Amino acid sequence: MKPAPFDYVRASTVDEAVAALAASNGEAKVLAGGQSLVPMLNFRIVDTPIFVDINGIQDLDRIEETTDGGLRIGALARHFALETSDLVKDRFPVLHEAMKHVAHLAIRNRGTIGGSLSHADPAAELPTMAVLLDAKIITARASGGREIAAADFFVAPLTTTLEPDEIIVAVELPGLATGTGWGFEEFAQRRGDFAVAGVSAIVSMDGKSVTESRIALMGLHDTPVRAHAAEAALLDDGIDAAAAAARLDAEPMNDLHGSADYRRHLAEVLTRRVLTAAMERAAR
Ligand SMILES: Cc1cc2nc3c(=O)[nH]c(=O)nc-3n(C[C@H](O)[C@H](O)[C@H](O)COP(=O)(O)OP(=O)(O)OC[C@H]3O[C@@H](n4cnc5c(N)ncnc54)[C@H](O)[C@@H]3O)c2cc1C
Structure with missing residues (x-):
């Protein structure tokens, strides 16, 4: 399909971009890489009448x-x-x-x-x-x-x-402390597809004890979220408890890529993997 007609403004400074947005009374959208916006425009999921292209703004890619x-x-x-x-x-x-x-x-x-x-x-x-x-x-x-x-x-x-x-x-x-370990795992049906689910973590350790951790869930909630119950369980009871808690932290949806139950299973399996990797890296 082809997009509906639209006006196009090419901004060369941030001031020009925000002035054009303000002048549109909420009608305009920013155009950056166009990799999500343009397909939505072509399918007419989006029918914005004005686009403010920010690609000409110098140094905004530093x-x-x-x-x-x-x-x-x-x-x-x-x-x-x-x-x-x-x-x-x-x-x-x-x-x-x-x-x-x-x-x-x-x-x-x-x-x-x-x-x-x-x-x-x-x-x-x-x-x-x-x-x-x-x-x-x-x-x-x-x-x-x-x-x-x-x-x-x-x-x-x-x-x-x-x-x-x-x-x-x-x-x-913000910078991470030296020696922070990390882990990232996702499951997607094909390489390059959006993930069905993913988990990432960073971990600090003192000897064999975890002193701080952050665990984030992807595709397992309606927004990306921290798995706070899993983080607390890691400090108190270790990796298996954290992985089990991540299943509860997840509130996934059912869709054609996977059921909510399957995604909860992925939350547990991927949390175990990322924490194992993060703790190994932190201990090096
Ligand atoms: C086939 C396909 C597979 C993909 N797979 C993945 C994937 O696996 N993982 C993944 O993360 N992404 C994936 N994407 C999305 C891709 O990463 C997009 O590039 C990204 O989501 C949007 O970035 P963009 O710069 O192209 O934004 P655009 O498409 O230009 O804009 C997207 C939205 O953000 C707004 N916007 C853009 N820049 C700004 C700004 N600076 N300030 C305010 N609003 C702004 C726009 O108005 C629009 O609403 C995929 C896309 C396609 C087409």
Whole structure:
């Protein structure tokens, strides 16, 4: 199918982009990599009358170190840039691993971190990484920007707390302590498909004891979520208890890719795997 007619604005600065959004009275949408938006437009799931293309905004694709050992990633950083960035690999190996599972190379070449977070698919890797890594999402708006904690950003499938005239400009990931172990596992029917379910974790240890853990679930809820019961169970009773608790943390849906029961089973199996890997890495 072909999209319905639309107007097109190409912004060359963030100010121009937010001014165009504000002037549209909530009618315009941002166009970034177009990898989710354009198919939805062609299927007429979306019939937005105005698009504000942000691809011409210089430096919005930068990946920079921050003073706390973390990274600031511009909204236009492509999936492929994250996948191949030495900074990402060095500071957030769990994110480096996750990027290999995002779609196919052609899509990774165009898709952006800002687009993925805004699109908010509950089975997408980058929203889950944002929740796992306690990301701060930095936005701009004609009336002033804000910082939104990833934990407060995702509201429902394909729904975030972004206002219609607000854009993501960057994502900040706070640095991890040296020696933090990590694990990432997902199950998809074919390589490059959206995951049926996925689990990721980071773990800190003191000798053989876990001192801190974060576990995030993907495709197992209507948004990416932290598995708080599993995190507590890991500290008190170890990996098997955490894996069993992750099954309860999950509130998955039934769909043609898998039943809710099957997804709960995946939550348990994948949690056991990621925690085993994360603890081994933390103990090295
Ligand atoms: C066949 C296929 C398979 C895929 N598989 C996966 C997968 O396995 N895992 C995965 O994570 N993703 C997958 N994707 C989605 C892909 O990662 C998209 O690139 C991503 O979801 C959207 O990024 P984009 O830059 O293309 O955004 P666009 O398509 O341009 O925009 C998506 C939405 O975000 C809004 N938006 C974009 N940028 C901003 C911004 N800076 N501020 C505010 N709003 C903004 C747009 O208005 C739109 O509503 C797949 C896509 C396809 C077509």
